[in-house]
Amino acid sequence: MEPEFVEFRDGEQLAAWQDFQLSGMPDMISLMNLCHAIFALVDGGILDNLRAGKKSPDEGLLDGTVEKIGAGLLDYLVLRGVLERRADGFALTRKGELLTGEVPLARLGVYLESYGPVMSRLRELLTGEAVYGEDVQRNGGPLGKHSATMFSAFHTPVLVEAMRGRGVRTMLDIGCGGGSLLVDACKRDPGLTGIGLDIDADAIAEAQRLAAREGVDDRLEFVVGDAFAPQDWPAVCGTADGLCIVSALHELFRDGEQAVVDMLDAYRKALPEQKILLVGEPEIKYVPRDNDDDFYLVHVLTDQGIPRQRGEWLEVFGKTELECRRVYSRPGAGPPVCFYDLAPR
Structure with a gap:
């Protein structure tokens, strides 16, 4: 005998469920979990295994994972359209290929890995x-x-075009981090040399290793120093004829506008013969599809000066001993950045 099936429905319950669906919360929950799942696919090594041709657990697709959990993750990603099942195992769908491209994964990593410890304690x-x-x-x-x-x-x-346009041969990158900007610039311009300065000795060591791996260590030098203390920079910094600072100067706005003005004037004095001081700064357009609202929020939470619009920057430059000669921008890039070409008045 088959059991009787009883289904309960009432207007209050149906209205509450409809409100939940209309709120958009189901999609928000799914996207949140999908972000973590894609990050695990990468960080757990499964993506590398897929790209190495391993299509199934028998071929080593789940090597380095708890296989039961890994298998469940694969099933979940099939449901979400990131993976598909084929006769010989799993493969990335077109959506999966796009989601795991270099730029999408970097954008995800900024918010999940870099700012995740901050967001989790909002x-x-x-x-x-x-x-x-x-x-x-x-x-x-x-x-x-x-x-x-x-x-x-x-x-x-x-950046390379701006430096080339002013005839710069040696670029000083202050706050260079792991050196990737200088290394990339030197690979793009064989005539360019550079000096990287960062307060983190570990970052400088990594920059030196990167330059050696990429074969440009003969054109680059990296030194330890505080980007915001030019009076204490190593002497080699004074040999540069161009200076750049990218996505860092806005942090001084937390100490007030005058702090930014004073620092720009200090940079002018540090390299009196500089052909260009190139300031690269993000410009928030507040377009949700470009994550501008997320970019704004992480700056609020990390006690950074909120990135300014170009008009506000031009007002600041007007109070310094520097003149803004040109503003470079690149639409369709994220985060949007303006590069301000400055020179002594």
């Missing part, structure tokens, strides 16, 4: 139970790595 930062810089820190290593990927794809060509 409530505590909001209530004052935690203070950024003391109890909470962004993850600087991944931030440098992922930012380098995006800059190489979108912005380094602009």
Whole structure:
């Protein structure tokens, strides 16, 4: 005898479920979990195994994972359209290929890996139970790595063209991190040499290794120093005829506009014969599809000066001993960055 099936329905319950669906929350939950799943696919080594031709657990697709959990992750990603089942195992769909491209993974890494430790404690930062810089820190290593990927794809060509247009032969990159910007620039312009300066000795060591791996270490030198203390820079920095600072100067706005003006004037004095001081700064357009709102939020939470629009930057430059000769931008790149070509008045 088959059991009786009873289905309960009432207007209040159906209205509550409809409101939940109309709220968009189901999609938000799915996207949140999908982000973590894609990050695990990469960080757990499964993506590398797929790209190495391993299509099934028998071929080593789940090597390095807890196989039961790995198998469940694969099934989930099939449901989400990232993977597909084939006769010989699993493969990335076209959607999966796009989601796991260099730039999408770098954008995901910025928010999930670099700022994840901050976002996970948003409530505590909001209530004052935690203070950024003391109890909470962004993850600087991944931030440098992922930012380098995006800059190489979108912005380094602009920087190289700006330097070339002013006849620069030796570029000083202050706050160079792991050196990827200088290395990429030197690979694109065989006549360019450079000096990288960063306060983090570990980052400088990584920059030296990167330059050696990429075969440009004969044209690059990396030194330890504080980007915001030009009076203490190593003497070699004074040999540069061009200077760039990218996505860092806006942080001084937390100390007020005058702090930015003073630092720009200090840079002018540090290299009096400089052909160009190129300031690269993000410009938030507040376009949700470009994650501008997310970019804004992480700056609020990490006690950074909020990135300014170009008109606001031009007002700041007008209070310095420098003149802005040109503004470079590149539409369709993320995050959007303006490069300001400055020179002594």
